[in-house]
Amino acid sequence: xxxxxxxxxxxxxxxxxxxxxxxxxxxxxxxxxxxxxxxxxxxxxxxxxxxxxxxxxxxxxxxxxxxxxxxxxxxxxxxxxxxxxxxxxxxxxxxxxxxxxxxxxxxxxxxxxxxxxxxxxxxxxxxxxxxxxxxxxxxxxxxxxxxxxxxxxxxxxxxxxxxxxxxxxxxxxxxxxxxxxxxxxxxxxxxxxxxxxxxxxxxxxxxxxxxxxxxxxxxxxxxxxxxxxxxxxxxxxxxxxxxxxxxxxxxxxxxxxxxxxxxxxxxxxxxxxxxxxxxxxxxxxxxxxxxxxxxxxxxxxxxxxxxxxxxxxxxxxxxxxxxxxxxxx
Amino acid sequence: xxxxxxxxxxxxxxxxxxxxxxxxxxxxxxxxxxxxxxxxxxxxxxxxxxxxxxxxxxxxxxxxxxxxxxxxxxxxxxxxxxxxxxxxxxxxxxxxxxxxxxxxxxxxxxxxxxxxxxxxxxxxxxxxxxxxxxxxxxxxxxxxxxxxxxxxxxxxxxxxxxxxxxxxxxxxxxxxxxxxxxxxxxxxxxxxxxxxxxxxxxxxxxxxxxxxxxxxxxxxxxxxxxxxxxxxxxxxxxxxxxxxxxxxxxxxxxxxxxxxxxxxxxxxxxxxxxxxxxxxxxxxxxxxxxxxxxxxxxxxxxxxxxxxxxxxxxxxxxxxxxxxxxx
Numbered sequence: 115x116x117x118x119x120x121x122x123x124x125x126x127x128x129x130x131x132x133x134x135x136x137x138x139x140x141x142x143x144x145x146x147x148x149x150x151x152x153x154x155x156x157x158x159x160x161x162x163x164x165x166x167x168x169x170x171x172x173x174x175x176x177x178x179x180x181x182x183x184x185x186x187x188x189x190x191x192x193x194x195x196x197x198x199x200x201x202x203x204x205x206x207x208x209x210x211x212x213x214x215x216x217x218x219x220x221x222x223x224x225x226x227x228x229x230x231x232x233x234x235x236x237x238x239x240x241x242x243x244x245x246x247x248x249x250x251x252x253x254x255x256x257x258x259x260x261x262x263x264x265x266x267x268x269x270x271x272x273x274x275x276x277x278x279x280x281x282x283x284x285x286x287x288x289x290x291x292x293x294x295x296x297x298x299x300x301x302x303x304x305x306x307x308x309x310x311x312x313x314x315x316x317x318x319x320x321x322x323x324x325x326x327x328x329x330x331x332x333x334x335x336x337x338x339x340x341x342x343x344x345x346x347x348x349x350x351x352x353x354x355x356x357x358x359x360x361x362x363x364x365x366x367x368x369x370x371x372x373x374x375x376x377x378x379x380x381x382x383x384x385x386x387x388x389x390x391x392x393x394x395x396x397x398x399x400x401x402x403x404x405x406x407x408x409x410x411x412x413x414x415x416x417x418x419x420x421x422x423x424x425x426x427x428x429x430x431x432x433x434x435x436x437x438x439x440x441x442x443x
Numbered sequence: 444x445x446x447x448x449x450x451x452x453x454x455x456x457x458x459x460x461x462x463x464x465x466x467x468x469x470x471x472x473x474x475x476x477x478x479x480x481x482x483x484x485x486x487x488x489x490x491x492x493x494x495x496x497x498x499x500x501x502x503x504x505x506x507x508x509x510x511x512x513x514x515x516x517x518x519x520x521x522x523x524x525x526x527x528x529x530x531x532x533x534x535x536x537x538x539x540x541x542x543x544x545x546x547x548x549x550x551x552x553x554x555x556x557x558x559x560x561x562x563x564x565x566x567x568x569x570x571x572x573x574x575x576x577x578x579x580x581x582x583x584x585x586x587x588x589x590x591x592x593x594x595x596x597x598x599x600x601x602x603x604x605x606x607x608x609x610x611x612x613x614x615x616x617x618x619x620x621x622x623x624x625x626x627x628x629x630x631x632x633x634x635x636x637x638x639x640x641x642x643x644x645x646x647x648x649x650x651x652x653x654x655x656x657x658x659x660x661x662x663x664x665x666x667x668x669x670x671x672x673x674x675x676x677x678x679x680x681x682x683x684x685x686x687x688x689x690x691x692x693x694x695x696x697x698x699x700x701x702x703x704x705x706x707x708x709x710x711x712x713x714x715x716x717x718x719x720x721x722x723x724x725x726x727x728x729x730x731x732x733x734x735x736x737x738x739x740x741x742x743x744x745x746x747x748x749x750x751x752x753x754x755x756x757x758x759x760x761x762x763x764x765x766x767x768x769x770x
Contacts (some may be wrong), residue, residue, distance in 0.1 A: 165666075168670050170666050170669045170670050192690050198672075202670075202671070202672025203672070205672075206670070207670040209663060209665075209666070209667055209670075211663065214662070214663045214664060214665055215664050215666070215667035216667070217664045217668070217681075217682045217685075217686065218664070218686070218760075218761070218762055219682075219686055219689060219759065219760060219761060219762075220682065220683050220685070224681075228671075228673065228677065228681060229672075229673075269761040269762075271762055272760070282667070285671060286671075288671075289671075289672060296767070417699045
């Protein structure tokens with residue numbers, strides 16, 4: 115059974131003039147123990163989608179979906195409170211720029227302790243404080259922070275960015291989630307720290323069978339750590355499949371361009387030549403093209419592309435394009 | 444501080460009349476006394492040593508005599524300043540205790556009816572002139588309803604020795620058998636002026652607190668806390684309030700100078716025996732020495748409160764507490 119099953123989820127920005135469809139009919143499904151990458155340029159709505167899943171979007175955004183199932187429960191039918199209860203129990207999220215996601219005036223220890231679920235604590239109320247402390251220390255050990263006493267006493271600004279991200283992961287683990295959504299967890303981090311964080315996430319996935327939705331704009335890096343990939347462009351679903359399928363035989367022109375633009379994928383490229391890229395840049399929210407939003411930049415675009423294409427499924431490799439590159443391989 | 448003393452020093456030249464008389468307040472001095480004073484103030488030297496002489500006299504506690512009453516200014520200030528300190532601190536406390544929580548509530552209920560109502564009331568309260576409000580309050584609460592006394596610091600029936608000058612502490616220190624009645628009476632006297640003073644700053648605090656809270660609620664750590672599964676109350680009480688309060692407290696010190704100005708006007712209306720009323724009276728009497736001295740004392744007080752709020756800010760905000768490290 116799918117852990118998370120989202121079909122045709124749309125997110126609308128309610129503004130004074132015309133509502134803007136920031137994310138248009140995106141589908142996403144996750145199995146237990148799966149590491150799925152969600153890839154797209156900045157501004158393609160990946161973070162929005164993640165925040166919509168966790169339910170932390172404010173009331174300017176309107177979320178709508180044909181299907182939004184969590185382990186068989188239809189979340190769209192539940193009230194906001196019930197949804198929040200289920201989601202906050204099983205889904206945790208870590209954000210980019212971890213330092214700004216920690217309360218600057220509270221110590222790490224306090225923030226960790228409040229994340230610990232009361233239901234996990236056994237004992238009388240006078241023992242709970244001690245247990246919370248212990249649980250917080252254990253969480254820090256789990257994410258590889260050995261010196262927990264120093265860490266719990268310090269404020270976020272006293273720690274490095276990578277250490278803050280570890281703390282954020284520790285907080286996310288506090289409720290023993292089944293799904294961890296990592297929204298660009300290593301943005302603005304050095305390469306060594308990046309590797310550490312990804313290895314930590316990978317080990318959590320293997321040891322605890324925790325599913326991870328890894329959001330990134332860096333296709334090349336993500337392929338090392340993920341089993342399956344979903345590609346988004348400008349708020350639209352582009353392509354989904356196993357990492358191997360996507361990386362070796364992309365069906366969508368956009369994914370093709372994305373793969374081509376990474377230097378590792380085309381080593382046969384002559385030295386000092388330009389990497390192939392698509393012309394133009396991602397459209398802004400106020401001027402979205404109709405139909406397939408890649409249309410104006412797409413090398414294959416034809417008249418038909420002013421209508422949004424339907425998602426086609428080829429053995430689990432889904433693609434949303436009228437003129438998929440399937441025939442060219 | 445240096446600027447303050449320079450300003451006060453220059454006032455003695457800017458006021459009409461002899462600068463020695465302006466500084467010392469010896470109106471009826473003989474020629475010999477005057478020449479003695481001139482020597483003391485080093486009038487014949489250059490302006491810098493004049494200034495140094497003036498400073499050293501201030502530090503020795505000699506602010507001259509009042510031109511109107513021929514009493515030493517320093518003792519007058521010692522008598523009157525505590526009453527103003529008491530009144531303005533009570534008003535500040537009142538303004539903070541009411542204004543900041545209301546502002547927080549408005550922010551939490553952003554863009555709802557209660558938010559709009561609070562903002563409207565805040566706007567109205569800020570626009571009401573204080574002397575009009577004071578007179579209206581006297582008219583309603585002391586004359587028509589007769590609930591509260593209209594003037595003074597305490598009823599004349601109670602004999603309280605002047606120890607610190609702050610009425611409430613004096614009452615507690617005195618061994619009168621009517622201590623608690625006196626305490627209640629002093630409380631009844633301070634309510635109305637304090638409320639009148641507190642209104643305008645309170646409305647300001649409402650708006651400051653509201654915008655600070657809105658800013659905090661937009662930050663990513665609040666979003667992260669939401670994703671952690673905390674309830675709204677937990678988020679507000681554990682994270683939002685402290686961070687918003689840190690932002691507000693920085694502005695409280697700035698608002699205090701404003702509050703003291705309002706307090707001066709209110710002291711006149713409620714015949715509060717404080718330094719503001721005395722200062723305004725001495726302006727009427729052309730009592731230049733008193734103006735200089737009173738100005739200096741009042742500014743020092745505001746200065747102290749500024750430093751105090753900075754300390755509270757540092758205590759609340761770990762970011763300001765220590766030197767910045769490289770990140």
